[in-house]
Amino acid sequence: MLGRGEALSRQEAQRTLKEAFSFPEPPVEEVETFASLGRVLGREVTSPEDLPSFARSTMDGYALRARDTYGASESMAAYLTLTGEVPMGKAAEVSVGEMAAVRIATGGMLPDGADAVVMLEHTALMDAGMIEVVRPVAPGENVIQIGEDVRQGRPVLPRGHRIRPQDVGLLCGLGITRVPVYRRPTVSVIPTGNEIVAPGQTPLPGQVRDINSFHLAALVEQTGSCPIRYGVVPDDEERLKEAVRRAVAESNLVILSGGSSVGTRDLTEKVLTSLGRRGILFHGVAVKPGKPTLCALVEGRPVFGLPGHPAAVVIGYDLFVRPVLKSLSGEQSPPWIERAERTVTAALTRSVASRPGREDYLRVALEMKGEELLARPILGKSGLISTLVGAVGTVVIPEQKPGLEKGEQVVVRLFSP
Amino acid sequence: MLGRGEALSRQEAQRTLKEAFSFPEPPVEEVETFASLGRVLGREVTSPEDLPSFARSTMDGYALRARDTYGASESMAAYLTLTGEVPMGKAAEVSVGEMAAVRIATGGMLPDGADAVVMLEHTALMDAGMIEVVRPVAPGENVIQIGEDVRQGRPVLPRGHRIRPQDVGLLCGLGITRVPVYRRPTVSVIPTGNEIVAPGQTPLPGQVRDINSFHLAALVEQTGSCPIRYGVVPDDEERLKEAVRRAVAESNLVILSGGSSVGTRDLTEKVLTSLGRRGILFHGVAVKPGKPTLCALVEGRPVFGLPGHPAAVVIGYDLFVRPVLKSLSGEQSPPWIERAERTVTAALTRSVASRPGREDYLRVALEMKGEELLARPILGKSGLISTLVGAVGTVVIPEQKPGLEKGEQVVVRLFSP
Numbered sequence: 001m002l003g004r005g006e007a008l009s010r011q012e013a014q015r016t017l018k019e020a021f022s023f024p025e026p027p028v029e030e031v032e033t034f035a036s037l038g039r040v041l042g043r044e045v046t047s048p049e050d051l052p053s054f055a056r057s058t059m060d061g062y063a064l065r066a067r068d069t070y071g072a073s074e075s076m077a078a079y080l081t082l083t084g085e086v087p088m089g090k091a092a093e094v095s096v097g098e099m100a101a102v103r104i105a106t107g108g109m110l111p112d113g114a115d116a117v118v119m120l121e122h123t124a125l126m127d128a129g130m131i132e133v134v135r136p137v138a139p140g141e142n143v144i145q146i147g148e149d150v151r152q153g154r155p156v157l158p159r160g161h162r163i164r165p166q167d168v169g170l171l172c173g174l175g176i177t178r179v180p181v182y183r184r185p186t187v188s189v190i191p192t193g194n195e196i197v198a199p200g201q202t203p204l205p206g207q208v209r210d211i212n213s214f215h216l217a218a219l220v221e222q223t224g225s226c227p228i229r230y231g232v233v234p235d236d237e238e239r240l241k242e243a244v245r246r247a248v249a250e251s252n253l254v255i256l257s258g259g260s261s262v263g264t265r266d267l268t269e270k271v272l273t274s275l276g277r278r279g280i281l282f283h284g285v286a287v288k289p290g291k292p293t294l295c296a297l298v299e300g301r302p303v304f305g306l307p308g309h310p311a312a313v314v315i316g317y318d319l320f321v322r323p324v325l326k327s328l329s330g331e332q333s334p335p336w337i338e339r340a341e342r343t344v345t346a347a348l349t350r351s352v353a354s355r356p357g358r359e360d361y362l363r364v365a366l367e368m369k370g371e372e373l374l375a376r377p378i379l380g381k382s383g384l385i386s387t388l389v390g391a392v393g394t395v396v397i398p399e400q401k402p403g404l405e406k407g408e409q410v411v412v413r414l415f416s417p
Numbered sequence: 418m419l420g421r422g423e424a425l426s427r428q429e430a431q432r433t434l435k436e437a438f439s440f441p442e443p444p445v446e447e448v449e450t451f452a453s454l455g456r457v458l459g460r461e462v463t464s465p466e467d468l469p470s471f472a473r474s475t476m477d478g479y480a481l482r483a484r485d486t487y488g489a490s491e492s493m494a495a496y497l498t499l500t501g502e503v504p505m506g507k508a509a510e511v512s513v514g515e516m517a518a519v520r521i522a523t524g525g526m527l528p529d530g531a532d533a534v535v536m537l538e539h540t541a542l543m544d545a546g547m548i549e550v551v552r553p554v555a556p557g558e559n560v561i562q563i564g565e566d567v568r569q570g571r572p573v574l575p576r577g578h579r580i581r582p583q584d585v586g587l588l589c590g591l592g593i594t595r596v597p598v599y600r601r602p603t604v605s606v607i608p609t610g611n612e613i614v615a616p617g618q619t620p621l622p623g624q625v626r627d628i629n630s631f632h633l634a635a636l637v638e639q640t641g642s643c644p645i646r647y648g649v650v651p652d653d654e655e656r657l658k659e660a661v662r663r664a665v666a667e668s669n670l671v672i673l674s675g676g677s678s679v680g681t682r683d684l685t686e687k688v689l690t691s692l693g694r695r696g697i698l699f700h701g702v703a704v705k706p707g708k709p710t711l712c713a714l715v716e717g718r719p720v721f722g723l724p725g726h727p728a729a730v731v732i733g734y735d736l737f738v739r740p741v742l743k744s745l746s747g748e749q750s751p752p753w754i755e756r757a758e759r760t761v762t763a764a765l766t767r768s769v770a771s772r773p774g775r776e777d778y779l780r781v782a783l784e785m786k787g788e789e790l791l792a793r794p795i796l797g798k799s800g801l802i803s804t805l806v807g808a809v810g811t812v813v814i815p816e817q818k819p820g821l822e823k824g825e826q827v828v829v830r831l832f833s834p
Contacts, residue, residue, distance in 0.1 A: 033616070033631070034631055034634065034635075034646070037635045037638055037639065051802075051803075052625055053620060053622075053625075054622055054623065056625075056800075058726075058798060058800050060678070060679045086623075087611075087623070088610065088611040088612045088623070088652070088676065088678045088680060088681075089610070089611035089612035089613075089623050089624050089651075090611075090621075090622075090623045091621070091622035091623045092622075092623065105678035105679045105680060106678055106679065106725065107610070107612055107625070107676065107678055107725060108612075108623070108678065109622060109623040144798060144800055144801065148798075148801065149800075149801040149802060149803050150802075150803050156803070156806065157806070164635075164832065165632050165633075165635035165636045165638075165639055165731075165832070166632055166727070166731065166802065166805045166806050166808075166832070167806060168631050168632060168634075168635040169628040169629065169631050169632030169635070169727060169730075169802055169805075170628065170802045170803065170805075170806050171616075172616040172626060172627060172628055172631040172632075173616070173625070173626050173627075173628035173802055174626070175616055175617070175618075175619070175626055176616075177616050177617050193505065193506070193524070194504075194505040194506035194507075195505045195506035195524055195525075196506075199450070199588075199589040199590070199592055199593075199594050200592070200594050201592075202592070203470060204507075204508070205470075205471055205507075205508035205509075205526060206471065206503075206504070206505070206506050206507045206508045206509065206525070206526040207506050208469055208470075208473075208524070208590070209589060209590050209591070209592055210589060210590075211586040211587065211589055211590035212586065214450070214451055214585050214586050214589040215582050215583055215585060215586030215589075216582075217451065217585075218451075218454045218581075218582035218585040218586070219582045221454055221582075222454065222582055229451070234506075235505070259505070259524065261477070261505045261522035261523055261524055261525065262477045262522045262523065263505060263522060264505075308523065308524060309475075310583070310586060313586075314582075314583065334783070335785045336783040336784065336785050336790055339761070339785070339790055340761040340763075340783055340790065340809075340829070340831065341758075341761075341831065341833065344756070344757040344758075346757075366751075366753040366757055367753065368752045368753050368756070373753055373756060373757065381475060381561060381565075383473075383475050383524075383561055383566075384561065384565065384566040385468075385566060385567075385583065385586055385587045385590055386468075386566050386567050386573070386587065388583045388586075388587075389573070389574070389583050389584060389587050391583075392757075412757070414757065414758065415581065415582070415583070416758065
């Protein structure tokens with residue numbers, strides 16, 4: 001363990017986390033497909049059958065043999081005999097012979113003998129049961145072939161995939177009414193500190209209501225995991241030990257939402273050192289806010305101690321807890337996800353100075369100025385929850401950089417799942 | 418109403434929707450704050466009290482009178498008498514006199530007489546109850562004043578705001594344990610068409626399983642509303658009428674998830690014309706896929722008929738249903754939200770042609786090539802659900818444009834809430 005004051009760089013801390021934990025595959029449970037939105041697939045899903053199971057028309061028109069339309073044009077139409085109609089939702093019982101056509105609607109089953117569909121718009125209905133076709137079609141035109149959407153036995157969704165609305169549609173279309181998903185990770189959130197009281201209580205002088213454990217539980221919920229919120233644990237070694245032991249036994253990850261005092265921090269460190277065989281992985285990271293972030297390994301479970309300042313909570317959560325939680329969820333998200341869904345580029349509205357030797361996480365609000373997106377720094381103390389409520393994300397000032405310039409294009413990392 | 422074939426432009430259709438509906442304020446209900454994540458605030462929240470309710474230290478150090486440190490430096494320290502300590506979570510009972518200092522931890526209550534805190538790092542503890550201070554502090558330094566985070570009576574969150582994790586934290590910190598939120602809109606989704614069967618059934622020849630109503634219900638859920646899924650309604654005028662009447666009575670918005678056949682479409686139009694006083698607002702929009710999208714007004718409720726092709730479903734939902742649903746939810750989201758959270762810029766991997774006179778919605782997948790984000794067009798038939806499962810969003814080719822060039826930077830609109 002590192003001594004006080006020796007802060008790891010953010011990159012070192014993240015590497016330490018990656019190397020310290022093994023992430024066993026989460027247990028798999030089955031849920032109804034219609035209730036599976038947002039869950040992570042526990043196994044690859046392959047198709048039990050061909051979709052569609054019969055050739056279907058993609059247009060309203062006439063099923064026919066493509067070759068009977070070759071050369072057809074406005075000036076020299078092809079004339080075919082109308083020999084029937086395909087009823088929707090039924091087998092096409094009529095079969096299509098030479099120079100014959102059968103009325104078909106979008107989604108109808110292509111009848112035997114036909115190999116294409118001509119669109120209604122390129123035909124005219126004559127009397128005496130004939131149709132006029134003024135445009136040729138190629139074999140297979142306006143038809144979805146058997147298995148063209150999904151072929152039997154083909155993988156359709158990979159293990160580790162987070163289920164989206166269109167996936168629910170596909171699974172239902174294949175007749176898969178239950179899906180194997182990973183059990184959601186459970187996360188214990190333990191508020192600590194002699195000065196912290198529950199939101200329902202009236203704080204006495206010197207006391208403040210619990211903000212952080214509720215903020216953290218909501219972050220955990222937003223990430224798709226299940227928070228378990230503990231009551232406030234005062235700065236008492238035995239009680240804290242007992243709470244951590246219970247939390248480690250009943251959840252996959254534990255967050256101690258710190259009281260802000262040095263006493264709470266010392267106690268947390270002491271308790272985690274005594275409980276963990278490997279003990280504390282790091283205590284102190286060169287980021288601001290969030291420097292006193294602590295991580296330990298207790299009974300193989302990751303236990304985080306997050307500092308008391310509200311802004312430090314969200315930075316610590318985002319940089320360290322969230323990636324671990326993602327691994328615990330079994331999700332294998334594609335590499336573009338973070339870039340596409342969690343970041344946006346905007347122009348900074350003012351210059352901001354930074355001290356070298358640490359990463360500075362600037363909270364920002366977003367604004368539109370005409371078509372331009374602007375990032376406005378929120379320069380309050382990190383102990384104020386109001387500065388976080390005004391913000392929608394952060395901009396990082398790298399360790400070596402002395403600051404950012406007004407008008408500079410910066411990457412904003414959004415506070416979002 | 419417009420006749421068949423006369424398609425509105427997308428802009429006209431959206432304008433028609435805006436003008437046709439009045440969106441009454443949704444009913445307000447109270448929920449526990451810890452369970453309010455993602456809900457929309459039904460009233461402005463103002464602060465019932467000052468936060469914090471006492472001046473707090475933001476550092477571990479010593480509370481003192483700033484003026485007693487003026488001029489202090491490494492070479493000429495100030496020496497103050499240590500007269501006590503502020504216990505965490507208790508009132509600071511000691512008061513700070515001239516040339517005196519009191520030990521205080523981060524979050525501790527500033528004692529009477531003190532107006533600043535000097536950081537521990539800028540002091541040294543001498544024997545004989547003295548401390549040495551080597552850096553001056555200004556009045557108010559390292560202190561959060563009463564009400565500095567939130568002032569009593571000040572608005573903290575506006576009506577129409579969707580509650581985020583940090584908002585849950587703030588509300589708890591202010592002792593607000595229940596919040597007024599708008600009731601979630603309910604959306605009836607009615608699958609129609611003779612060829613559609615439930616996912617649990619084995620389709621007979623000519624039949625296919627319901628994909629669209631499950632896809633739509635999941636989209637509605639993702640948007641934060643409550644879907645009510647109906648059983649499949651066959652192409653029967655009386656039964657469809659009855660289903661729409663029931664749906665309009667029990668929900669805020671109705672979606673008919675169309676069978677694909679012309680018969681279903683004609684029937685839907687007929688039923689909605691007969692039920693609505695104003696009847697059909699539009700039927701046909703110049704977008705591809707999604708042209709046969711239909712919207713009607715029945716008993717003041719918006720009723721949408723979405724085409725049967727899976728890709729048309731998501732375009733129709735995104736362009737027309739989603740904005741109406743957002744208005745029904747009471748959410749007032751800031752103008753940058755769509756831009757920052759739902760779009761990303763990427764380079765197109767190949768050229769794509771488009772027919773003028775309509776907006777083309779190209780489905781795309783995203784990929785990373787080193788640091789560059791690429792959008793790869795997925796060029797399958799819009800009747801295939803698999804093309805939608807491969808896609809993560811759409812790129813619009815405007816009406817006047819003949820296509821997009823390979824390498825062109827395009828704006829991808831993500832399929833996300």
